[in-house]
Amino acid sequence: MSADTAGLGLARVAAPGEGIGLDELALATRNHGMPLEALRYDVTPPGLHYVLTHYDIPAVDPSGWALEIGGAVTTPLRLDLDALMARPAVTSRVLLECAGNGRARFEPRPVSQPWLLEAVGSAEWTGTPLAPLLEEAGLSDGAVDVVFTGADHGIERGVEQDYARGLALADALRPETLLAWGMNGVPLPPQHGAPLRLVVPGWYGMAQVKWLRRIEVLDRPFDGFQNATAYRMMADLDDDGEPVTRIRPRALLAPPGWPDFMTRERFVRRGTVPLTGRAWSGRAPVTRVEVSTDGGSSWSGAGLAPADPAHPYAWRAWTYTWTATPGRWELLARASDADGGTQPAEPEWNLQGMANNVVQRVPVTVLD
């Protein structure tokens, strides 16, 4: 193991058939996904958007809080919330998804937060673009990475740390990268990063640093735990792996009809059943959503709502009309993007359980 993989030896993969442990359950009951019926909302109502907190939600007093910008800059800055909110503000509708979404569907299962499919949400983030602030601070010629550090503190695989993520300078300077203080028209709630968070549209959740307190420009690549060890697509402990970055394409279907409490299996009556859902990709515009109602044997195109030029990183609604006949059926949906990306029929396993965008399968019993 290289120095970069300190802590990886503490990652564990479940034995074949091993049930979810109490440690995974403790994460699943603290964190929460978006119930899939909430795909019906353009903007996810407060409390239904997914939440993943690595450590504890910190108690940040906004009155004593200030953001520091330093490191390889000519003029370090210190801005309180009033100073930030006095800057030009934009509101952007953005789909967010946890990089670990789908982890519990891998076999064998990497032991961590055990998401199934629900670690997504759509919100309107209000904040100020980051790039002009970095330019005001005066970037050094040798600047390569920008590190964002939150107020959340804990231990992860033996490494005590404040949560910190590095972003390549070019990504930090994208005009859509925001320092956000508002969510859906109100101040950020505690669990979404109050008083200030980073929003990097198109990227998985690990880049969206919450409870932001320091931005540091580096003249060398950032080698902290969350970039160098966690959030990499690794085949095994000897593989450095590619970093997890932008969100892979995905379509999700709002399961139709009504559920059984314990199995969550679905029931509908025969006849015309409208199917609806959302689709997104953080890599390129979604070009196509296809639906199968026969377990993946045949596929048909779904109707896809037009892209909103004002919100290129929002999810998009899709619809499909199913003529349901009695029996047991399996519904599937998959998205493709302009970059040629789509969703695999089988999970593409990796050691840390990242970015599993396998096609969703929804068994449905059609009643006579």
Add this chain to the structure above:
Amino acid sequence: MSADTAGLGLARVAAPGEGIGLDELALATRNHGMPLEALRYDVTPPGLHYVLTHYDIPAVDPSGWALEIGGAVTTPLRLDLDALMARPAVTSRVLLECAGNGRARFEPRPVSQPWLLEAVGSAEWTGTPLAPLLEEAGLSDGAVDVVFTGADHGIERGVEQDYARGLALADALRPETLLAWGMNGVPLPPQHGAPLRLVVPGWYGMAQVKWLRRIEVLDRPFDGFQNATAYRMMADLDDDGEPVTRIRPRALLAPPGWPDFMTRERFVRRGTVPLTGRAWSGRAPVTRVEVSTDGGSSWSGAGLAPADPAHPYAWRAWTYTWTATPGRWELLARASDADGGTQPAEPEWNLQGMANNVVQRVPVTVLD
């Protein structure tokens, strides 16, 4: 099995040592607890209050919605939201807890929503008292139960149903029983029952019917699934069991220091460590909170915030100062109420995993 226990045979208890299944996980990732650090807030911020949805969150259009009051009354009523909101309104701060809280700590584990400790929350509910409405409808002399039916529909252990709970007439007529349209100063969010829900202070969550659409007065006891089959304290399938009603006493401790990501184990530095938490009982006022820092060998009284006469069903803050010396310790807290109730040291098992108010245990490593 009697007719009253139809469906109970489909309830399952996990084998000894059996891990959490994907069905339990699907419930755990949809529903969510309150992260215990949120014990710091008098009123739980939106999105941190626990949520348990039996089926799907229904999409209720408030403009077409009306509440019906009928059954054994002389004058059936139909009221839209404007008519309800024109009535006298009160705002009440109430602790809610799911009857299944603690279920996943039972051995063997009843298979259902697998809560650990987090299925709690404190909210300010705004609504109108139910009793005057029932009196306006004119209760029949033979009225005994009142049934509250929601818009949520599903199947539970083979029984297709709209979620419905009966309440004895005397409980329905308590002055604190509310029809609530507001939560923490804003309209109910979808997952908390929009546009209208029942709030029965002091009772476990199953009584707090969400997405309320009909109230029916009965001249006989209600024998629906959620009263006669679910939510009973049963020793085995042959036991009718006592109904689950009011919330048992409980104290919860906000785990101090910082956590390990995967185990959620806590770490603090040596010295003075303030311990804080909340305590409640739905049966009688909390009279005492005690803390143990040595795994339960010795107990000391904690400081308990005074009761607020305006909010008798709110949780109450407590504090304790711990002088932490290096090593591994186990912190415990327990509440007692004026009714003589307290918390057991070991779980009191029952078939459906109800009302487990066993004392919380928080292992902590104190660093030098």
